[in-house]
Amino acid sequence: MRRLKLAILISGRGSNMEALLKAIAADLDFPATPVLVASNKPDAPGLEIADAADVPTVALDHRDYGKDRAAFEKELDDELRRSGTEIIALAGFMRVLTPWFVSRWEGRMINIHPSLLPKYKGLDTHQRALDAGDSEAGCTVHWVNSGVDDGEIIAQARVPILRGDTEDTLAARTLIAEHMLFPEALKIACAKILKR
Numbered sequence: 001m002r003r004l005k006l007a008i009l010i011s012g013r014g015s016n017m018e019a020l021l022k023a024i025a026a027d028l029d030f031p032a033t034p035v036l037v038a039s040n041k042p043d044a045p046g047l048e049i050a051d052a053a054d055v056p057t058v059a060l061d062h063r064d065y066g067k068d069r070a071a072f073e074k075e076l077d078d079e080l081r082r083s084g085t086e087i088i089a090l091a092g093f094m095r096v097l098t099p100w101f102v103s104r105w106e107g108r109m110i111n112i113h114p115s116l117l118p119k120y121k122g123l124d125t126h127q128r129a130l131d132a133g134d135s136e137a138g139c140t141v142h143w144v145n146s147g148v149d150d151g152e153i154i155a156q157a158r159v160p161i162l163r164g165d166t167e168d169t170l171a172a173r174t175l176i177a178e179h180m181l182f183p184e185a186l187k188i189a190c191a192k193i194l195k196r
């Protein structure tokens with residue numbers, strides 16, 4: 001069975017990355033195999049989780065490149081090519097990518113976002129859902145295009161907003177849904193690429 005070589009990009013905790021690695025380890029038929037975890041922050045806790053799972057890691061500190069986003073992305077792109085990456089999962093990767101990078105990976109890059117897109121693109125999604133008085137929130141996995149949190153939706157999961165919810169309680173409930181949704185959405189994305 002053909003498995004796509006998967007790179008996961010993170011910036012921090014890495015719980016969604018861990019959910020992907022666990023789902024892949026638990027399923028012999030999973031259509032992807034991890035070849036690289038890359039972080040734009042050298043102190044991202046997720047890097048240790050990836051190390052412990054024996055997945056190669058690379059940390060490229062975006063601050064070393066100052067305002068030169070292109071140089072940072074060129075280096076990242078080189079690492080991805082060296083690893084043989086065929087599909088990228090953005091798992092809490094908090095850098096906006098330039099059109100150059102997106103066009104190089106378009107159709108092969110997915111992102112998880114903690115809202116029911118198209119609602120609440122960008123940051124502070126949980127607080128914005130609470131402020132709006134919404135009765136439900138959720139998460140979305142989508143193909144990445146050159147807009148921010150804007151590409152075609154692959155899958156979504158909904159969670160209720162409960163009386164007394166705070167940003168933290170809603171984020172925690174949504175995160176559980178993210179961890180279930182992301183592996184399923186990755187499978188769908190892999191199937192689409194493999195069919196091409």
Ligand code: GAR
Pocket residue numbers: 010011012013014015016017046091092093094112113114122149175178
């Ligand atoms: C997750 O909630 C993810 O959806 C969000 O960052 C968190 C990362 O947590 N991503 C975005 O907001 C991207 N726009 P994690 O590092 O534990 O996976």
